[in-house]
Amino acid sequence: MALTLEQVRHVATLARLSLTPEEEQRFTTQLSAVLDAVDQLQALDVEAVAPTCHATLTSSRLREDVTRPSLPPEKSLANAPAKSDTSFAVPKIIE
Amino acid sequence: MPVSDFQPVIGLEVHAQLLTQSKIFCGCSTAFGAEPNRNTCPVCLGMPGVLPVLNQRVAEFAVRTGLALECTIRPTSVWSRKNYFYPDLPKGYQITQFDQPICEHGRLVIDTPLGEKVIRILRIHMEEDAGKSVHDAGGGQSLVDLNRAGVPLLEIVSQPDLRDADEAVEYLKAMRDVLVYLGVNDGNLEEGSFRCDANVSVMPKGSTTFGQRCELKNLNSFRFLKQAIEYEIARQVDVIESGGKVVQETRLWDVSKGVTRSMRSKEEAHDYRYFPEPDLPPLHVSAEAIDAAAQALPELPRAKLQRFTSQYGLPAYDARILTAERPLADYFEACAGHYKDYKKLSNWFLGELMRLLKEEGTPLSALRFTPAQLGALLGAVDQGTVSANAGKDVLGEMFRTGKAPADIIAEKGLAQVSDTGAIEAVVDDILAKNAGEIEKYRAGKKQVFGFFVGQVMRAMKGKGNPALVNELLKKKLGD
Numbered sequence: 201m202a203l204t205l206e207q208v209r210h211v212a213t214l215a216r217l218s219l220t221p222e223e224e225q226r227f228t229t230q231l232s233a234v235l236d237a238v239d240q241l242q243a244l245d246v247e248a249v250a251p252t253c254h255a256t257l258t259s260s261r262l263r264e265d266v267t268r269p270s271l272p273p274e275k276s277l278a279n280a281p282a283k284s285d286t287s288f289a290v291p292k293i294i295e
Numbered sequence: 296m297p298v299s300d301f302q303p304v305i306g307l308e309v310h311a312q313l314l315t316q317s318k319i320f321c322g323c324s325t326a327f328g329a330e331p332n333r334n335t336c337p338v339c340l341g342m343p344g345v346l347p348v349l350n351q352r353v354a355e356f357a358v359r360t361g362l363a364l365e366c367t368i369r370p371t372s373v374w375s376r377k378n379y380f381y382p383d384l385p386k387g388y389q390i391t392q393f394d395q396p397i398c399e400h401g402r403l404v405i406d407t408p409l410g411e412k413v414i415r416i417l418r419i420h421m422e423e424d425a426g427k428s429v430h431d432a433g434g435g436q437s438l439v440d441l442n443r444a445g446v447p448l449l450e451i452v453s454q455p456d457l458r459d460a461d462e463a464v465e466y467l468k469a470m471r472d473v474l475v476y477l478g479v480n481d482g483n484l485e486e487g488s489f490r491c492d493a494n495v496s497v498m499p500k501g502s503t504t505f506g507q508r509c510e511l512k513n514l515n516s517f518r519f520l521k522q523a524i525e526y527e528i529a530r531q532v533d534v535i536e537s538g539g540k541v542v543q544e545t546r547l548w549d550v551s552k553g554v555t556r557s558m559r560s561k562e563e564a565h566d567y568r569y570f571p572e573p574d575l576p577p578l579h580v581s582a583e584a585i586d587a588a589a590q591a592l593p594e595l596p597r598a599k600l601q602r603f604t605s606q607y608g609l610p611a612y613d614a615r616i617l618t619a620e621r622p623l624a625d626y627f628e629a630c631a632g633h634y635k636d637y638k639k640l641s642n643w644f645l646g647e648l649m650r651l652l653k654e655e656g657t658p659l660s661a662l663r664f665t666p667a668q669l670g671a672l673l674g675a676v677d678q679g680t681v682s683a684n685a686g687k688d689v690l691g692e693m694f695r696t697g698k699a700p701a702d703i704i705a706e707k708g709l710a711q712v713s714d715t716g717a718i719e720a721v722v723d724d725i726l727a728k729n730a731g732e733i734e735k736y737r738a739g740k741k742q743v744f745g746f747f748v749g750q751v752m753r754a755m756k757g758k759g760n761p762a763l764v765n766e767l768l769k770k771k772l773g774d
Contacts, residue, residue: 214566216380253373253395253571259579262351265315268322268336276335276441287331287438290382293428 203232301497301535303528304505305463306417306455309470310448311480312424312488313356319423319447320347320390327486331440339423339445341385346574353447354397354578356479357421358588360449361398363477363595364416368585372397372420374572382439383426391450393569396420397578403453403473404597405465414466415454424448449479455494455505460524464517467491472596476621484515491520495527496541506531507541511555513548523548527555599624607637616645622659626666633670636677643673647687651694663697672700679760685709713760715767718751721759722767725750736772744768 208228212219219227270276273286282289315325321338338345361368375393401416426441451470457463471489474480482489496508511527514520531541546555594602596618603614603624618624627644634640652659672693676686681704692703704710712718725747726733736743751764 210566214378214568254576255573256576258576260349260576262354263322263348265317265350265352266322267317267324270323270334270336271340273330273332273335276332276340282436284432284436284438285331286333287429287432287440288382289432289436289438291437292435293382293430293437 203228203235298529298532300500301528301532302500302502303459303524304455304496304498304508305457305459305524306494307453307457307463307466307470308492308494309451309453309467310424310490310492311451311474313353313447313449313479314481315350315352315356315447317350318445319350319353319421320445323442323445325446327488329442331438332442334442335444339385340441341387347390349575349578350447353421354580355588356447356477357397357419357449358580358585359477359592360451360474360479361401361419362585362589362592363473364398364401364403364419364451366398366401366416366419368580369395369397369399370582371395371577371579373577374575375569376572377567377569379567381425381428382437383428383441383444385426385441385444389423389425390572390575391422392420395577397580403466403469405462405469407462407465412456412462414456414462417452417454419449419451422448422450455496455508460521460528463493463524464521467517467520469597472619476593476596478593484517487515490515493520493524493527495524495531497528497531497535506535507543509541509543509555510545511548512545512558513550519548519550522553523555526553530555593621603627607631607641609637609641613638613641613645616649617641620659626659626662629666630669633667634673636673639673639677643669643690647690651691655694657694662694664693668693668699675700675704679711679713679762680704681709682711682757682761684757685711709758711760712755712758713763715763718755718759718763719767721751721754722747722764722771725754726771733772744772747772 205224205228208224208231209219211231212224212227277283277286277288280288312325313319317323318325318334318339321336323334323336323339326334338347358368372392373395374390376388377391377393378388380387396418398419399417401419403414403416404411405414406412424443424446426439426444429438429440432438453466457466471480471482471484474489475482480489484490491514493511493514494508495511496506498504498506509527509531511523514523527546534541545558547558548555599618600611600614603609603618604611607614609617617627623644627640630640630644631637651657669690672681672686672689675681675689676683681689681700685704688707689700689703689709692698692707693700696703698706729747729750732743732746736747747768748761748764751768752759752761755764
């Protein structure tokens with residue numbers, strides 16, 4: 201299944217990736233090859249098989265509703281490129 | 296065509312924060328109002344390598360809510376990732392449920408001017424909340440607080456069954472009542488722990504094809520919901536009337552201008568690329584757990600209201616106020632066990648008791664007197680031991696001190712005088728002092744009677760039994 205250049209650009213935009221024209225071409229070829237590989241599975245008859253939504257067959261482990269200590273804010277913010285008091289500071293988001 | 300030739304079609308999406316102690320996938324506190332980022336940890340900060348673990352109370356609350364709204368509970372529900380970029384979404388995706396939500400196909404009954412109406416619930420799913428962004432921080436910056444990131448939410452989606460703004464408001468109120476009764480949500484629109492988006496479209500009357508819809512946001516009060524929907528209906532009709540087409544978009548209710556305005560950003564609309572969440576296995580809910588939750592459901596607001604009208608013979612108005620909050624309804628029923636004139640009891644609740652609670656800012660749980668004591672007070676009023684007016688003072692004293700009504704009546708000397716001899720002496724005295732008024736009365740000016748009653752009651756400091764005072768006065772005046 202051949203992807204179009206536009207589809208590759210769309211996916212790149214959604215993923216916030218900026219690609220060079222050369223990369224756009226390369227990824228169009230590579231991603232198409234991935235889809236071709238997946239396409240082979242379409243030949244199988246899976247009518248009676250429930251879709252696999254998880255690789256493990258276990259059921260959810262649950263936790264009790266009890267609080268545990270959080271990180272001190274200075275630790276939570278330790279990797280932040282910018283901060284203001286105990287808030288993360290980011291370039292202004294215009295709505 | 297005028298607006299009246301169009302049929303609005305409305306569906307609501309409710310987001311309700313669940314009343315848990317800890318977040319949905321980690322042990323951070325959900326407490327509101329903490330210093331920014333005080334309640335964060337590697338899980339809700341979206342650090343690499345961490346794994347979410349589901350808070351079991353979230354699943355319990357979801358099942359409870361689903362059952363109360365008559366949904367089908369899915370034995371196996373699946374978590375999905377909803378992918379988008381925003382600074383208050385640390386992982387770059389929200390863990391939510393998509394194609395296999397925990398509850399589906401429910402209903403909520405509301406009242407309309409034309410009678411009861413069933414609003415179908417499409418689905419209910421669990422998800423994590425995002426953080427909070429502050430945009431007016433200055434310096435070309437927005438500030439991000441992730442305390443709310445990972446707070447558990449239920450999203451409850453209705454079918455487009457609502458037909459005007461009033462029905463939407465009724466639905467939202469009924470939904471809030473149910474969630475608060477269930478103890479899963481605090482119903483607070485202002486603080487945003489109970490939020491609502493509205494999907495609104497219009498179509499020509501008689502059409503069966505819905506028009507293009509717009510999603511309205513920022514509706515944090517019942518009044519704004521009504522205003523925003525009414526504005527939006529008129530706007531869409533205008534667009535169509537002037538030959539245009541309604542564009543599907545998200546619109547924000549602007550409180551100060553009273554208009555909805557487009558929020559359209561450069562963001563490519565609704566391309567969230569959902570896929571199953573690899574870090575969380577599906578959630579299994581056993582038939583036994585569902586049965587147990589169904590057994591434990593409390594009586595819901597609507598059923599309680601109907602029972603209050605039938606069992607206690609109360610008018611709908613009284614029943615509605617008494618059942619608006621579960622603690623008040625429970626307290627009324629406790630008192631009804633001690634006093635059988637339910638309408639009179641309701642009058643005291645709606646009048647004096649609610650006035651005192653409001654004035655003193657006391658929660659019902661902090662009341663100092665028992666239902667038996669309230670029953671005793673009303674009994675004393677009925678028997679004439681104390682007048683209705685003095686009874687109000689006694690209730691106020693019970694409210695403040697928790698003392699028994701009989702003790703207060705004795706201590707304050709509030710007991711009503713029903714001794715005929717004592718009243719007669721006062722009546723004679725008043726009549727002797729007001730010969731002129733007696734003349735007027737006998738000459739036909741019957742309203743002077745009220746003057747005599749007032750004088751006698753004043754002389755007796757309000758403690759005379761009104762029926763006896765009236766009777767004796769009439770006798771003495773020769774009626």
